[in-house]
Amino acid sequence: MDEILKVENVRKQYGGRYNKTPALNGVSFSVKRSEFTGIMGPSGSGKTTLLNVISTIDSATSGNIILDGQEVVKMNANKSAKFRREKLGFIFQDYNLLDTLNVHENIALALSIQGERPELIDKNVENIARTLNIYDILNKFPYQISGGEKQRVSAARAIVTNPSLVLADEPTGALDSKSAQMLMETMQTINLEIGATILMVTHDIFSASFCKRILFIKDGVVFTELVCGSDTRNQFFDKILNVISLLGGL
Numbered sequence: 564m565d566e567i568l569k570v571e572n573v574r575k576q577y578g579g580r581y582n583k584t585p586a587l588n589g590v591s592f593s594v595k596r597s598e599f600t601g602i603m604g605p606s607g608s609g610k611t612t613l614l615n616v617i618s619t620i621d622s623a624t625s626g627n628i629i630l631d632g633q634e635v636v637k638m639n640a641n642k643s644a645k646f647r648r649e650k651l652g653f654i655f656q657d658y659n660l661l662d663t664l665n666v667h668e669n670i671a672l673a674l675s676i677q678g679e680r681p682e683l684i685d686k687n688v689e690n691i692a693r694t695l696n697i698y699d700i701l702n703k704f705p706y707q708i709s710g711g712e713k714q715r716v717s718a719a720r721a722i723v724t725n726p727s728l729v730l731a732d733e734p735t736g737a738l739d740s741k742s743a744q745m746l747m748e749t750m751q752t753i754n755l756e757i758g759a760t761i762l763m764v765t766h767d768i769f770s771a772s773f774c775k776r777i778l779f780i781k782d783g784v785v786f787t788e789l790v791c792g793s794d795t796r797n798q799f800f801d802k803i804l805n806v807i808s809l810l811g812g813l
């Protein structure tokens with residue numbers, strides 16, 4: 564497996580000369596193609612900042628980030644908007660679906676913006692909807708579906724463009740435990756069956772136990788990492804719990 568993402572000694576400081584807040588203090592790690600990696604760490608440890616600098620929503624103060632061969636840190640605004648559209652998929656805690664579009668249109672939007680042919684768009688949307696078990700709700704609007712279904716629609720929307728990397732920030736944060744389990748099974752499907760590379764921030768050990776590797780962030784650096792290897796999900800859950808106890812909780 565080749566490396567799709569390389570994060571090298573990335574620092575991020577918020578504020579000006581007199582009110583500096585260091586958020587990232589030299590983070591380094593890499594992610595291989597088709598890996599499902601989790602990021603865990605205490606509140607304020609820099610997890611969201613890390614996703615934001617990888618996705619060019621925010622700029623790093625120093626360091627280097629290379630995604631699919633492109634240097635992210637030096638991109639100008641025009642290039643980074645195109646980069647986000649073409650290379651990244653996003654799944655947020657609050658879904659971010661457009662209320663005036665139905666499920667099919669929400670999933671199709673990025674492909675329409677890219678100017679894909681309507682027949683191809685329909686085919687892609689329908690294929691993903693079947694895989695993620697949301698085919699029957701394609702004509703419904705976001706207000707007519709459950710939170711769990713909304714999040715599976717967000718997952719479909721995130722991968723319909725076949726992005727190099729899917730970034731998920733607390734995707735199960737607003738879900739009850741049954742919907743959270745269904746979403747994590749969905750994430751596993753897009754990882755194993757579609758081969759999507761996923762980087763997911765979560766506080767939730769159950770959600771994290773679906774990952775193949777967890778990076779633990781503390782005070783803006785990678786403190787340690789755990790690899791699932793041949794562990795069962797329950798064994799991996801226990802190992803994650805141990806590291807979190809060592810960190811003094813999340």
Ligand SMILES: Nc1ncnc2c1ncn2[C@@H]1O[C@H](COP(=O)(O)OP(=O)(O)OP(=O)(O)O)[C@@H](O)[C@H]1O
Nearest residue numbers: 577578584585586605606607608609610611612613
């Ligand atoms: N826009 C900002 N301006 C100034 N400081 C910020 C800003 N965003 C984040 N910070 C600070 O940077 C640090 C890291 O924040 P970040 O949101 O990345 O943490 P986090 O690990 O995602 O936390 P949580 O788990 O609570 O969401 C914190 O000290 C936070 O207060």
